[in-house]
Amino acid sequence: MIGVGKIKQYSNVLDRPISKGKQEVSLSAFAFLFSELVQYNQTQVDNIGELERRLEDAGYAVGARVLELLCHREKGNRRETRLLGILSFIHSTVWKVLFGKVADSLEKGTEHEDEYMISEKELLVNRFISIPKDMGAFNCGAFVAGIVRGVLYNAGFPAVVTAHFVPVDGQQRPRTTILIKFAEEVLQREARLG
Amino acid sequence: MAPVAPKSGDAIFASVDRVNAELFTLTYGAIVRQLLTDLEEVDEVNKQLDQMGYNIGIRLVDEFLAKSNVSRCVDFRETAEVIAKVGFKMFLGVTASVTNWDSEGTTCSIILEDNPLVDFVELPDNCQGLYYCNILSGIIRGALEMVSMKTEVTWLRDMLRGDDVFEMQVKLLKAVPEEYP
Numbered sequence: 096m097i098g099v100g101k102i103k104q105y106s107n108v109l110d111r112p113i114s115k116g117k118q119e120v121s122l123s124a125f126a127f128l129f130s131e132l133v134q135y136n137q138t139q140v141d142n143i144g145e146l147e148r149r150l151e152d153a154g155y156a157v158g159a160r161v162l163e164l165l166c167h168r169e170k171g172n173r174r175e176t177r178l179l180g181i182l183s184f185i186h187s188t189v190w191k192v193l194f195g196k197v198a199d200s201l202e203k204g205t206e207h208e209d210e211y212m213i214s215e216k217e218l219l220v221n222r223f224i225s226i227p228k229d230m231g232a233f234n235c236g237a238f239v240a241g242i243v244r245g246v247l248y249n250a251g252f253p254a255v256v257t258a259h260f261v262p263v264d265g266q267q268r269p270r271t272t273i274l275i276k277f278a279e280e281v282l283q284r285e286a287r288l289g
Numbered sequence: 290m291a292p293v294a295p296k297s298g299d300a301i302f303a304s305v306d307r308v309n310a311e312l313f314t315l316t317y318g319a320i321v322r323q324l325l326t327d328l329e330e331v332d333e334v335n336k337q338l339d340q341m342g343y344n345i346g347i348r349l350v351d352e353f354l355a356k357s358n359v360s361r362c363v364d365f366r367e368t369a370e371v372i373a374k375v376g377f378k379m380f381l382g383v384t385a386s387v388t389n390w391d392s393e394g395t396t397c398s399i400i401l402e403d404n405p406l407v408d409f410v411e412l413p414d415n416c417q418g419l420y421y422c423n424i425l426s427g428i429i430r431g432a433l434e435m436v437s438m439k440t441e442v443t444w445l446r447d448m449l450r451g452d453d454v455f456e457m458q459v460k461l462l463k464a465v466p467e468e469y470p
Contacts, residue, residue: 118311121302121306131320132316135323153320
């Protein structure tokens with residue numbers, strides 16, 4: 096009988112070849128997992144602010160790793176040094192890999208120089224989630240805000256990232272906006288680079 | 290309505306919405322990391338993962354039954370085959386195999402060669418007692434309990450500990466008949 100080829104066992108996980116990133120799991124598997132994440136964190140906190148912070152921290156860990164993986168795989172180990180470069184990297188490449196499509200829009204804030212917004216009609220993570228009335232403005236998109244913060248921070252662009260619901264006329268469910276507020280040093284560096 | 294034939298795992302997987310496995314892997318890693326930071330004891334984390342899996346399993350079985358149209362399984366053998374071939378394929382996109390049946394047909398092993406949960410993962414020295422994929426054992430236990438089978442699921446082989454595959458032992462403790470009020 097011809098032996099079935101066994102996957103070669105590497106002693107060190109760093110020696111294993113990186114996957115091409117084409118493998119998929121069902122959306123419901125991810126939705127179940129995300130709901131458990133939120134439910135577990137609900138038992139650990141007393142208020143909504145804490146819950147958002149914990150989801151963001153979880154997302155931060157994902158973001159840091161996504162940046163490493165994508166820089167190596169998609170961009171041949173080149174890293175972005177300009178603000179618009181990293182923003183369009185997040186808006187197209189990161190979003191495409193994680194959620195299967197580019198983000199709906201990327202806008203610069205009108206009131207402040209250091210604010211940018213990525214908007215999405217319906218965030219993948221929020222698709223099966225409904226927020227009870229007593230939780231007010233809580234948005235599970237805090238997880239995605241954490242991912243963005245993780246990518247930005249590890250790329251050298253520290254920022255405060257939050258997720259907000261923005262009601263849209265004519266649509267039943269509000270649109271989600273990820274608001275990115277860059278730290279002072281990022282803007283100064285950007286100005287110096289011209 | 291004419292009875293619909295059961296669909297194969299591949300067909301169902303092709304018809305459901307899918308997401309990138311890496312998002313799934315990284316999210317699971319974030320969960321395990323949070324649990325390790327909060328609970329600190331590896332046994333507690335194992336128990337919590339099992340509990341989370343149980344919560345998922347009791348809801349997952351509804352979706353599974355709705356999407357796959359499998360007819361009622363005659364015995365535990367068929368149940369295990371269906372879990373491995375249809376269930377794993379439908380949710381995780383990988384196929385598992387069933388081996389090591391005991392003489393009575395109540396215990397079997399489900400073998401996973403490819404596991405999207407553990408991509409990029411290495412267990413550090415201080416977490417050697419951790420069953421990283423314990424959520425899977427909770428899911429199977431929860432799902433089977435909702436279809437009237439009390440089971441016990443344990444890990445026999447774990448790739449993160451140096452074995453070559455993931456092997457779960459599923460033991461049927463008893464079949465609980467449905468009670469009507």
